Amino acid sequence: MKDKIITEIQLKMAGTLSSAQLDELKRVLTFTLHNYDVTEQQLPDPNDTPSNVKLLESFIAAKRIEGCSEKSLKYYDSTIQQMFTETEKPTREITTDDLRGYLSKYQSERGSSKVTIDNMRRIFSSYFGWLEDEDYILKSPVRRIHKVKTDKVIKDTFTDEGLEQLRDACEEVRDLAMIDILASTGMRVGELVNLNREDINFNERECVVFGKGNSERIVYFDARTKIHLNNYLDSRTDENPALFVSLTMPRERLMIGGVETRLHEIGERANLQNVHPHKFRRTLATRAIDKGMPIEQVQKLLGHVKIDTTMHYAQVQQTNVKNSHRKFIG
Secondary structure (H helix, E strand, O other): OHHHHHHHHHHHHOOOOOHHHHHHHHHHHHHHOOOOOOOOOOOOOHHHOOOHHHHHHHHHHHHHHHOOOHHHHHHHHHHHHHHHHHHOOOHHHOOHHHHHHHHHHHHHHHOOOHHHHHHHHHHHHHHHHHHHHOOOOOOOOOOOOOOOOOOOOOOOOOOHHHHHHHHHHOOOHHHHHHHHHHHHHOOOHHHHHOOEHHHEEOOOOEEEEEOHHHOEEEEEOOHHHHHHHHHHHHHOOOOOOEOOEOOOOOOOEOOHHHHHHHHHHHHHHOOOOOOOHHHHHHHHHHHHHHOOOOHHHHHHHHOOOOHHHHHHHOOOOHHHHHHHHHHHOO
């Protein structure tokens, strides 16, 4: 094998070197390779290398099996596809510098927030980490791209007075029941619109919802919500199994956009800003922690996989911090 390699090198250099130089080249190569074992390795056929499209399809399939929602999968797919288009490289050749340059350019051209850029980084980390685990690549190029430091923004929650203002601004019994169940359960708006009448257990004041990844959990509502839900359902004459339906005929299941639009209208009548479904969820988390509910129980109530996510929702009131300082330290 060594002689074969040396001969091939000599043939390729024959047009450049003289006979004497070729003899010297052979001597040097023979001496250099003397202590090495040389074996022939069959290089992979480039045509057998999975394309970017194939690798992405396999990744999305794996995430689907793990229970990711179709909405998340669509976001993963579009984000990674855009990166492919910009880098114009096979997945195995994409480097850390390629990804850093892409993220930097994306942020400068679109004015994207740090949160958006870090979300993209996390998606790339998930993708290339999966490729590494599946032995498609040796090492993820995202390993050396650290988490983007983002500014912590304190988001508003509803005050007790604000919730009462919203209730007073309701002109339909349906809207009152909708606000009460969002405020008392902290469920996601997607979970709300998927509820059916039969899902409600009025005796136990609870219902089963299906969260992200089709995870099932029980949420609870208060006595006021029970009364308003009963009043709403008693006023219905349709046969739609959905818990919340449109006000106009035909009575169709209320969708997420319909809930958001309706809450915005109620908020305008109540002279309140930024009234949206997620604010009820954040309000419940904050209030529960302020009143002493263990963070692990709040996590279970909200259906969070990681407790860090729960902490992002909950904001401890400064007055409670002050009182606790006086109690335990001062």
